[in-house]
Amino acid sequence: MRTIALMNLKGGVAKTTTTVNVAAILARDHEKRVLVVDADSQCNATEFLADDDLQSGTLADLLRDEDIRIKRYVVPTKLDNVDLLPGSEELMDLDLTKVETSDVRVSHLQELVSGFERLGQYDFCLIDCPPAFSAASAAALLAANEVLIPIKLDAFSLRGMTNLLCQIDNMRAINPALRLLGCLPTMWYPCARTIQAERTLLLYDLPVLHHIRRTDKVDDMTYAQRPLIESSPRSAAAVDYRAFVRQLLRGGASDG
Numbered sequence: 001m002r003t004i005a006l007m008n009l010k011g012g013v014a015k016t017t018t019t020v021n022v023a024a025i026l027a028r029d030h031e032k033r034v035l036v037v038d039a040d041s042q043c044n045a046t047e048f049l050a051d052d053d054l055q056s057g058t059l060a061d062l063l064r065d066e067d068i069r070i071k072r073y074v075v076p077t078k079l080d081n082v083d084l085l086p087g088s089e090e091l092m093d094l095d096l097t098k099v100e101t102s103d104v105r106v107s108h109l110q111e112l113v114s115g116f117e118r119l120g121q122y123d124f125c126l127i128d129c130p131p132a133f134s135a136a137s138a139a140a141l142l143a144a145n146e147v148l149i150p151i152k153l154d155a156f157s158l159r160g161m162t163n164l165l166c167q168i169d170n171m172r173a174i175n176p177a178l179r180l181l182g183c184l185p186t187m188w189y190p191c192a193r194t195i196q197a198e199r200t201l202l203l204y205d206l207p208v209l210h211h212i213r214r215t216d217k218v219d220d221m222t223y224a225q226r227p228l229i230e231s232s233p234r235s236a237a238a239v240d241y242r243a244f245v246r247q248l249l250r251g252g253a254s255d256g
């Protein structure tokens with residue numbers, strides 16, 4: 001099972017958009033079984049994917065429970081072959097600085113993921129991280145074997161990269177298996193500045209993956225609550241997400 005944390009300390013860079021669309025494409029086009037973990041207290045992935053009468057434990061419960069029973073936390077979604085470990089507002093209360101003294105166990109997500117791996121239940125686990133380094137993101141980086149960095153190509157995001165890479169590097173001390181899959185430029189549009197910014201990214205010595213073009217169809221998708229391959233299958237972003245998923249299935253190398 002490939003467990004991928006989608007991480008950026010900035011909000012609004014398409015972490016959630018990427019999580020739900022990649023999950024949908026893996027499941028529908030490639031018949032993969034996918035678990036989405038919503039690690040953000042804003043719960044956008046949960047709202048997007050979950051059926052209305054959501055009844056299960058959440059990631060916050062998992063990180064606080066004494067003992068974990070893996071079936072308790074995962075629910076089916078509107079999408080075939082995509083299950084969800086929901087987020088909740090309570091994730092906001094799980095302060096990383098208090099982890100040492102509180103009963104929050106960041107390793108519980110790793111234990112859950114390992115349990116599913118032993119059962120052979122999923123091919124992919126995608127973790128939608130919050131835009132901050134919190135207990136939930138620490139849990140994500142501990143559970144993951146790969147990190148994907150969705151990035152919007154503006155100067156603020158580029159400046160945030162050094163800090164982000166530093167945080168990920170710190171996590172390698174406790175999870176040496178963690179591999180950087182690369183940066184995924186999102187909301188891409190053709191102009192000299194964007195193309196220059198993509199070149200700047202290469203200086204970080206990370207693979208720069210298949211960029212996702214900017215299109216209003218993505219905002220439409222958030223209202224339609226259906227992934228792009230259903231709501232706007234011919235849109236530029238749907239085409240690009242499909243190309244990115246093919247790249248991901250080839251291992252994620254920078255092969256265009």
Ligand SMILES: Nc1ncnc2c1ncn2[C@@H]1O[C@H](COP(=O)(O)OP(=O)(O)O)[C@@H](O)[C@H]1O
Nearest residue numbers: 011012013014015016017187213214215218219
């Ligand atoms: N390719 C795209 N083109 C246009 N808008 C996009 C694209 N990807 C994401 N967006 C929009 O950007 C906003 C932030 O996306 P979101 O996935 O919520 O970011 P994050 O999870 O990183 O905070 C949303 O309004 C979304 O509709």
Ligand SMILES: [Mg+2]
Nearest residue numbers: 015016040044
């Ligand atoms: Mg989000």
